[in-house]
Amino acid sequence: MTGSEPQVISNGMGGFNRVIDNSRTAAPAQLAYGKILDNGFTFTTTGALENIVVLYENQMISASQNGNSYTVELPEKDFTNRNSQTQLVRIYASDANGRTNDLLVPVQDGNVVQDPSQLARSDFHNQVLYFMMVDRFLDGDPSNTKPVPDPEILPKANYMGGDLAGVLAKIKDGYFEELGINTIWLSPITQNPEGAYGLWPEPRTKFSGYHGYWPISNTEIDYRFGDEQLFKEIIEEAHDRDMNVILDYVANHVHEEHPLYKEHPEWATNLYLEDGSLNTERWDDQRLTTWFDTFMPTLDFSKPEVVEKMTDSALYWVTNYELDGFRHDATKHVPEVYWRTLTKKVRSNTDRPIYQIGETYGSYDLIRSYVSTGMLDAQFDFNQYDAAVSAFAKRMATSLIWQKHSIKD
Ligand SMILES: [Ca+2]
Ligand SMILES: [Ca+2]
Missing domain, CATH: 3.20.20.80 (Glycosidases)
Structure with a gap:
């Protein structure tokens, strides 16, 4: 336990579960979208990352680091998506406290999609x-x-x-x-x-x-x-x-x-x-x-x-x-x-x-x-969903979101 008071949280089925966090003392870093470049994009992190995986339609590509900012250059090679004109770049990372959030970047013809109207219903x-x-x-x-x-x-x-x-x-x-x-x-x-x-x-x-x-x-x-x-x-x-x-x-x-x-x-x-x-x-x-x-x-x-x-x-x-x-x-x-x-x-x-x-x-x-x-x-x-309901619709501390996500998954 990291806290002295036992906490309860909705189990989503009308009952409550105790929240016991014995796994971590801090939340993982957060990734955020950065700038769109001619041939790619940047993203940032709130803390030092231990592992980063960048996948372009499931093929690994690299990201270059400059402090807390990373640059992803999209390769010339055209990756295809069987379902769509849109390809996806996915970014996964972790630090000493666990998995960060993921980033998802849609790309068309080698350029980051900037207007949602470019996306189809099959995206x-x-x-x-x-x-x-x-x-x-x-x-x-x-x-x-x-x-x-x-x-x-x-x-x-x-x-x-x-x-x-x-x-x-x-x-x-x-x-x-x-x-x-x-x-x-x-x-x-x-x-x-x-x-x-x-x-x-x-x-x-x-x-x-x-x-x-x-x-x-x-x-x-x-x-x-x-x-x-x-x-x-x-x-x-x-x-x-x-x-x-x-x-x-x-x-x-x-x-x-x-x-x-x-x-x-x-x-x-x-x-x-x-x-x-x-x-x-x-x-x-x-x-x-x-x-x-x-x-x-x-x-x-x-x-x-x-x-x-x-x-x-x-x-x-x-x-x-x-x-x-x-x-x-x-x-x-x-x-x-x-x-x-x-x-x-x-x-x-x-x-x-x-x-x-x-x-x-x-x-x-x-x-x-x-x-x-x-x-x-x-x-x-x-x-x-439970975390969102607790945070926005119930009188419970928003810190529960952090606790919920830091429970070892
Ligand atoms: Ca069954
Ligand atoms: Ca009827």
């Missing part, structure tokens, strides 16, 4: 995402609005009527462009069950599948949201306005009414552990096999036939539609073999850039383990 670092829960966004078609008629469901946990027609209408009226959005992220749109499930501790009521995370099909669009034609129109209309559409996709589990589970109950992991206890919500110690709830079988990806079937289903969304990518649900609960197989299939079956971003609550090591060549492009950073 994925340039994305400004808007997430919507489809059911809660806009009811564009009252004819498909069908709440589950079950009094056990808390009314606010029932279907509200939002649908793809509502999304399309807002794209057409320029809503997202006005907000400066260039990527729309839709909550899952695959068919969900009719019934009432789950049980909240307080109030003790059930809820419906309005959120979309209880798939009973991996390819059919929920009739309450719309159909294939509407989804195609959404993507076409978004592309006409230079926006991406990415889809939230669930691979970790199915709902118990899913035909896959009915036909192959052996494709799910065992609901009970060897000691007879329920393997539900064991997020960390049974990370890959735990069930989210007793009605949501988690798939057993140690079986090759399950990996094959589930990656084919995901692939369908980028071959049948001009979709730009996925937000992958529950990434840390699905093993690496699924992500590698899917990425390989996606790359060999499409010729356009497909963006894959995952959801992983956990350490930086765990988050990073899914971001790599042949796997995902990105993951959400809930650690950063």
